[in-house]
Amino acid sequence: MIAIIDYNAGNLFSVKNALDYLDIDNEVTGEAARLDRADALILPGVGAFPDAMRQLDKAGLVGEIRRQAKKKPLLGICLGMQLLFEKGYEFEECEGLGLIKGEVRKIDAGGLKIPHMGWNSLRFLNPCPLLDGVGEGSYTYFVHSYMACTGDENIAAYTEYHVRIPALVMNGGVYGAQYHPEKSSRIGLAMLKNFWRLAK
Amino acid sequence: MLAKRIIPCLDVDRGSVVKGINFVGIREVGDPVECAAEYDRQGADEIVFLDITATHEHRATMADVVRRTAKKVFVPLTVGGGIRTIDDFREILRAGADKVSINSAAVRDKTLVARAADKFGNQCVVVAIDARRNGSGGFNVVINGGRIDTGLDALAWAVEVESLGCGELLVTSMDADGTKNGFDKELTQAVSSRVKIPVIASGGGGSLAHFSELFEQTGADAALAASLFHYRELTVGEVKRYLNEKNIPVRLL
Numbered sequence: 001m002i003a004i005i006d007y008n009a010g011n012l013f014s015v016k017n018a019l020d021y022l023d024i025d026n027e028v029t030g031e032a033a034r035l036d037r038a039d040a041l042i043l044p045g046v047g048a049f050p051d052a053m054r055q056l057d058k059a060g061l062v063g064e065i066r067r068q069a070k071k072k073p074l075l076g077i078c079l080g081m082q083l084l085f086e087k088g089y090e091f092e093e094c095e096g097l098g099l100i101k102g103e104v105r106k107i108d109a110g111g112l113k114i115p116h117m118g119w120n121s122l123r124f125l126n127p128c129p130l131l132d133g134v135g136e137g138s139y140t141y142f143v144h145s146y147m148a149c150t151g152d153e154n155i156a157a158y159t160e161y162h163v164r165i166p167a168l169v170m171n172g173g174v175y176g177a178q179y180h181p182e183k184s185s186r187i188g189l190a191m192l193k194n195f196w197r198l199a200k
Numbered sequence: 201m202l203a204k205r206i207i208p209c210l211d212v213d214r215g216s217v218v219k220g221i222n223f224v225g226i227r228e229v230g231d232p233v234e235c236a237a238e239y240d241r242q243g244a245d246e247i248v249f250l251d252i253t254a255t256h257e258h259r260a261t262m263a264d265v266v267r268r269t270a271k272k273v274f275v276p277l278t279v280g281g282g283i284r285t286i287d288d289f290r291e292i293l294r295a296g297a298d299k300v301s302i303n304s305a306a307v308r309d310k311t312l313v314a315r316a317a318d319k320f321g322n323q324c325v326v327v328a329i330d331a332r333r334n335g336s337g338g339f340n341v342v343i344n345g346g347r348i349d350t351g352l353d354a355l356a357w358a359v360e361v362e363s364l365g366c367g368e369l370l371v372t373s374m375d376a377d378g379t380k381n382g383f384d385k386e387l388t389q390a391v392s393s394r395v396k397i398p399v400i401a402s403g404g405g406g407s408l409a410h411f412s413e414l415f416e417q418t419g420a421d422a423a424l425a426a427s428l429f430h431y432r433e434l435t436v437g438e439v440k441r442y443l444n445e446k447n448i449p450v451r452l453l
Binding site: 013014017018020021046047112113114115116117118119120121139141143160161182183184185186188189 | 201202203205240245270271272274275276294296298321322323367368396397398421422451453
């Protein structure tokens with residue numbers, strides 16, 4: 001079972017819809033005991049970094065996610081991906097989950113539109129099981145104004161938007177997608193299926 | 201590179217898809233969920249549902265259409281038509297829409313744009329502007345399906361809603377809409393050169409060349425069409441393959 005972590009931070013149901021469609025057993029939950037029972041975790045999220053960290057903290061989930069991430073695959077999506085890093089700078093400096101080395105900063109789009117919104121293509125940097133069967137140059141759907149700043153060794157795929165934006169990051173069993181796999185049509189669904197395969 | 205988006209629009213009346221030519225002579229054609237799934241298969245980058253009845257009683261029907269679509273179609277969904285309040289936004293977003301588009305309601309109450317952006321994030325708030333040439337070289341905002349000319353300058357209105365927090369503009373040329381004679385490139389370029397948010401051009405798309413000219417000659421980020429795709433005069437895939445040949449970045453399947 002994949003636990004979709006519920007911490008009052010918006011749009012969990014599109015992730016749930018995608019897993020249901022793929023016939024992947026899943027549960028939307030914020031309970032530590034359920035996260036412990038799960039084979040893998042998904043941390044979704046829309047909104048702002050500091051708010052989301054406060055919500056996680058309030059739900060008593062910060063330590064729990066750090067503990068669980070040592071035992072089972074974890075996939076952060078969009079803001080959930082950004083929370084995996086050590087620090088964020090959205091509105092204020094804020095500590096993240098610290099599961100991947102790096103920080104989250106405003107995109108320097110060099111005059112391009114912010115948010116970076118729409119379908120952008122993936123360039124591969126390091127092999128990643130989530131990309132099994134996914135061709136380089138595949139498009140995924142992004143909506144974000146902040147981006148991860150991290151070492152190349154943590155980047156499986158990036159996308160170009162004036163700067164190189166980490167699109168899919170990883171560190172051991174911790175994965176993060178800056179894009180929305182649950183809104184990226186067949187390619188996104190294939191990645192979610194790959195993630196489920198890791199869990200079993 | 202960020203792809204130019206091709207967006208089919210489904211006009212929905214009491215839970216069924218219809219397409220009105222110039223908003224009259226409506227013909228009923230099908231199940232919105234199936235239509236959306238077909239567009240996804242063709243490579244649509246996003247799908248817009250426009251609720252053309254849009255009375256309060258029918259909001260629940262639309263929410264249900266969105267809910268059923270979101271279980272089967274995994275591209276961004278935008279819903280417009282008759283959204284008037286923050287509660288309307290919430291209901292449609294909860295049902296699974298990614299963005300909500302407002303038109304007349306924004307004109308009647310500007311604060312709705314700001315309040316919705318504040319509550320749900322700018323990226324959720326699309327303002328639809330129906331513009332018509334006013335005879336003196338400018339464009340006026342019209343509402344109620346083109347029946348009321350507000351006298352508002354469409355370009356000034358675009359700038360104003362951007363400053364209020366709108367995340368994207370859906371600009372329909374009421375002169376071009378239904379004609380299949382091509383997008384109004386002058387209108388599209390006038391708007392996109394004045395704002396920093398993405399602009400979706402709508403109205404008049406009738407041939408492959410109309411799409412490439414739009415992207416070559418204006419700053420449009422996306423093109424929307426309804427009956428063209430609905431009656432399969434062109435498929436989304438045909439349009440995108442053509443654009444790709446013209447070296448316009450698109451997401452191919």
